[in-house]
Amino acid sequence: MIRLVIVDDHPVVRDGLRGMFSGDPDFEVVGEAADGAEAITVVEALRPDVVLMDLRMPRTDGVTAITALRDRGNAARVLVLTTYDTESDVLPAIKAGATGYLLKDTPRDDLFRAVRSASRGEAVLSPSVATTLLGQVRAPATDQLSQRELEVLGLVARGSTNKEAAAKLFISEATVKTHLLHVYTKLGVNDRAAAVAVAFERGLF
Structure with missing residues (x-):
């Protein structure tokens, strides 16, 4: 069973994700957080396998939280789940240590597969995000x-x-x-x- 923590500043989003994952025996939602600061505390206390992390949140954003968890040596895999796929969002999150980056319009089955992959330490990227990163990798040549x-x-x-x-x-x-x-x-x-x-x-x- 994969233990999850859901981090999002919108209660409706957290409720929806909790309901979705709770309906599958492969997953257990062990905690939630409404911003990055709370996420750090919750993840440190519960030590989940995977963290579903929103990026743009009040008080403390997702990238700051990802960086803090990495610096503390926390083993949880962070899978970004957001509505933004611009270079200014994607690159800092990946550099901070996110295992994957998905958009909130990702179909349910794809999201489940992504969480399973993330729990194994495999990189998971939405197609548009992969395109953004590929463009960045190619950029130095031009x-x-x-x-x-x-x-x-x-x-x-x-x-x-x-x-x-x-x-x-x-x-x-x-x-x-x-x-x-x-x-x-x-x-x-x-x-x-x-x-x-x-x-x-x-x-x-």
Whole structure:
């Protein structure tokens, strides 16, 4: 029997999931939590096999809870169950240590199979989530910045204006703008701040 803890800030969702899993002899719902902070306490106390974890919750979000459980050495497998499949949701959850990532429109039988797989430590991903991760894995092959683009971005990161960067690199201000536009495209961002943040995150500096 797989012991489950359900974490979601909506009581209706928790009730629905509890009812669904309680109707199958392979599962036992041993606890619930309404946010990440409560989840940490409940999971530490009950030591379930699998945690169904929502991401966007008040007080403490799912990624924070997943990270805390990992850092505490908790052996429970965390299976994210949410409505969001954007890169900004998926990547932090997977990096934090989630075993799988499913969307709330996942059919009942697929959800059951996913929980069984997660309990064995197998990665489980919704198709759209797998596509998101695949895109991220492929990204480095297409987003390599040139040496000049890195130099421009490095100056921007240190607070230089386009004019100042142009003077330091002995190029025109228009050329600096062109390099930055290429950087934005390659990193998938729209402004200087985001470009710098992504560059730091990917270890480009």
